[in-house]
Amino acid sequence: MEKADVSASTRPRCCSQFLRKFTNRTSKVLLLGLVVLVLIIAKFGGPSFNAGNLFQPLGNIMKGQEVVACVDITQETPKPTQQDHTVIGTDVRRRLASTLVEVYREITRQTGHQQSVIDTKLAIKLAAVAEELDPRISLSMQTPREYSATFTNVTSIISLPNKSRHVCPEVYKPTFDPLGQVGMESEDCNYVPNFNKVLTVILPATSWTPERVNFVVKQIRKRYNITIVPIVMSKNAIDTNVPNLRIVMMENGVNESTVMNQLFKTIETPFVLMGTSLAHFNNQSSLERLVRVLDEVEHVKVVGGAARDPEGLWNHGCLQQRMAVYEAHYALGYYYSKYECMYCDDLLTPFVTSVALLKQIPFQEGLNGHPMYRDWFAKLRVNGILSMACPDVMFYVQTHPNMDEQQWIIVAKQWSLEKITSYDDKVYVFDCSSVGIYCLGPLGTIASFQLAPCCRALMTKYLAYLTDYGNQNNLHYELHAGSVLGALKMNGYLPWDYDHDISIFCKDFSTWRNTNSMLKRKQCYNYVTKHNVYLTVNCPGYFLELVCHQHNASSYQFLPPEYTDKPTLIKYAGKDIAVRPNPGLYARNRYGFEWLKHESHWRTLKNGPANLKKGHHEIEFWRSCKDPQHHSCLDHYPIDGNLPFQKPFLNL
Known part of the structure; x- marks a missing residue:
């Protein structure tokens, strides 16, 4: 069958993690385990679970092929017509699915890295899910020596594959010992060293x-x-x-x-x-x-x-x-x-x-x-x-x-x-x-890593210099571009951004230009990038960009007349900051499909500048981390959701 041509510009985001080729043998083994678990969930998950859509991408992965199909989550699934006692409860199913997704995400992240390390905890998690779904599964997943010791009626000693023992194995001798001091005993053997x-x-x-x-x-x-x-x-x-x-x-x-x-x-x-x-x-x-x-x-x-x-x-x-x-x-x-x-x-x-x-x-x-x-x-x-x-x-x-x-x-x-x-x-x-984290040169950092919270707090402080000035002088301003995305997704600065984007009225450009005396007291300064259009504020390690658009003054016409006297505010690092009148609509129309998902900053992406000139956005997701063992690597984190970044230790 001829493979369908799916261009990068139209490819759904959910396919991205499948697009890497799985050449690592350990990854294939673990993915095979995922397939088995999906089969089990399909068996016990009830009529509402449709595993068929999952197997096409998984099957192609096992063959080392690229995947161009995704699960259609828009299709309504049939509801059970009668009670089925074999159906797994919703909470249990979600927890098990969350574990599978966690394992899958880690495997896909590691695939393609020359020096990737397959975490042995992944295999343990897969085995635990399988055993919870069906305890009989655990029997087939164990090594030949099922337990930590043999029973007294077992005379044969099972050898360890490809290795010799350093101590004698144990034998379990069940006995009624109220003090619990006997039971598991070392076997007598003569084939181990002193x-x-x-x-x-x-x-x-x-x-x-x-x-x-x-x-x-x-x-x-x-x-x-x-x-x-x-x-x-x-x-x-x-x-x-x-x-x-x-x-x-x-x-x-x-x-x-x-x-x-x-x-x-x-x-x-x-x-x-x-x-x-x-x-x-x-x-x-x-x-x-x-x-x-x-x-x-x-x-x-x-x-x-x-x-x-x-x-x-x-x-x-x-x-x-x-x-x-x-x-x-x-x-x-x-x-x-x-x-x-x-x-x-x-x-x-x-x-x-x-x-x-x-x-x-x-x-x-x-x-x-x-x-x-x-x-x-x-x-x-x-x-x-x-x-x-x-x-x-x-x-x-x-x-x-x-x-x-x-x-x-x-x-x-x-x-x-x-x-x-x-x-x-x-x-x-x-x-x-005190711990050796430095906030200079953020563009080099965000190519692989999240910015540290203290660095994001520094950038938020720089933003406050300008917003406080605007509030004190009754100047209109709004967050726009990537700063709006940060406000909408993270209620603050995006961990992979490196500047601030602020929209101002063109008539106020000269007034904003007069911030230099205030900024210099704070080790910052401004300069005109484009006359009456762009004003750049430089602070240690970072910059903020103020831009005026001729249509800014009319943006509020889309609000009811009763609401035009107050800007739309959004929580940003604990403060109320003005944004576009309808920030969600602004983000959707500006960034298009799946804007709530994440990708690296366009300046760090291979095709970022070219795509910007073309006038369209080609999704590339996270870049591979240059230090895969670091806890702040962006590609350690999902491309969707804000809680993994805001509350990484939350387990729901």
């Missing part, structure tokens, strides 16, 4: 007393004959006669990250325990259990346990973390689990990981303590690596991590964050200069 060839313990002990170091080392040695490496400031009073004890000195002025990165190069075992804040150790801290999870859960590279402090306070230590729009949120808890362990983005407790991972993604030079760990786990997440917390493994710690503002600002500097909501629900807000 544990001293498997794991090394690292104790970041620079702030510990010598007595605490000696005690923790002694307690670990009671259970494991493995190498223990305390990192201390002084060897004084440290018992050096303990077998397999290797003391590492950290000199004054040297950062913990530097010492550890050098240490990792010398570790001979495949795994290490990072024994942060340990105060005691006994048989409740099964290191074999953590190594076993790393052996068996392929996509997990870090596994921690729970923690108990001397006061008895227990904490599983599993954090979820998300960064968006120059902000980070941390929360204690989990969404998914496997093998009785929680999937996490970050861990607050001692953890086991591979030496290979620590060499591949080392600690950030110059960092120490909690900020060093928060930064490292954040790096793991942007590289698509997940962690786990197994709450049945309990470590005894001196204190639970409690980060203050001085520690969080270090993380903020590393990740360009204006705001952090901590896992203890405290909120920290930082000014741009």
Whole structure:
């Protein structure tokens, strides 16, 4: 069949994300999972769900073809004629669909990037949706070893594909033990290496007393004959006669990250325990259990346990973390689990990981303590690596991590964050200069990234210089062009804009020209770009453009006579700002089809200037981000809706 010719100028916006070719094998596998889930939703979703329209674009994607057809959302779907108990409730269906869209959006964003990383959390989300729709589906999606342990009546040991074990597998022996201390037991096996060839313990002990170091080392040695490496400031009073004890000195002025990165190069075992804040150790801290999870859960590279402090306070230590729009949120808890362990983005407790991972993604030079760990786990997440917390493994710690503002600002500097909501629900807000965010050269920024909120606030302040002047002098003004779009879509400055557009009456041009004395006191100035037409106001890093049109004075003729004495106002960064009499109609007629959707600023697009000269608008959407791991990349965000930008952590 001959392929229909759909020109770029007439192609519907909803097709845009489909137009990239899917050549990444992992993307195809995940998309195949999406197809399966759509089939399931079609089966249980009831007569109102029409999956047929979804399969044409998905099928073409799997073939690596471009898609030129979209779902027709204007066609009314039939309503059920009678109650069907197999129909999924509306709220559940919307939640599941939202998850699928989130996964789909991330896959399409990553496709085409030379160095794209497929986040393993996407596969977990797909599996969770499938299991919720039909628990039987999960059986076919599991690896051959269904559970974390075999049962007592199972004699065969299932081997791991393409890898060898470092510890013996577990067997589950159900028993009535009111204290819950027996049940999951390690099998007897003779095909794994001695544990001293498997794991090394690292104790970041620079702030510990010598007595605490000696005690923790002694307690670990009671259970494991493995190498223990305390990192201390002084060897004084440290018992050096303990077998397999290797003391590492950290000199004054040297950062913990530097010492550890050098240490990792010398570790001979495949795994290490990072024994942060340990105060005691006994048989409740099964290191074999953590190594076993790393052996068996392929996509997990870090596994921690729970923690108990001397006061008895227990904490599983599993954090979820998300960064968006120059902000980070941390929360204690989990969404998914496997093998009785929680999937996490970050861990607050001692953890086991591979030496290979620590060499591949080392600690950030110059960092120490909690900020060093928060930064490292954040790096793991942007590289698509997940962690786990197994709450049945309990470590005894001196204190639970409690980060203050001085520690969080270090993380903020590393990740360009204006705001952090901590896992203890405290909120920290930082000014741009303190975290290394600069607002100069916005055109280069918006080619890939959103402008930081502090930069948008700066531009809003510049606008207030002019609007306040206009109000004080009874001068008419209106937002127009991209500034109207910002007001309508975001109730403020567009995160991908770099100027302000203000329409004025031509008769007032000379009066606006007289703003220079006021502007210079605020480090700004104006100049005439085109006589009696364009007046440009330059402020540090940004500019505002005032333009007069001969028809401005007559724009109010479209309002009822009773309303012409007051301009139409719109909320803009919390203030009431004058806009076109009917701003929605203005935007629709000026920008045409689907103007509520988003795309990069025309000056950053390949065909932007040419399209402007042609007099028509050719939709190009977001440009590919030059740093795909950055949380403010525009192509991380949907091309539709304002809530993902205004309330990125809202989950409806």
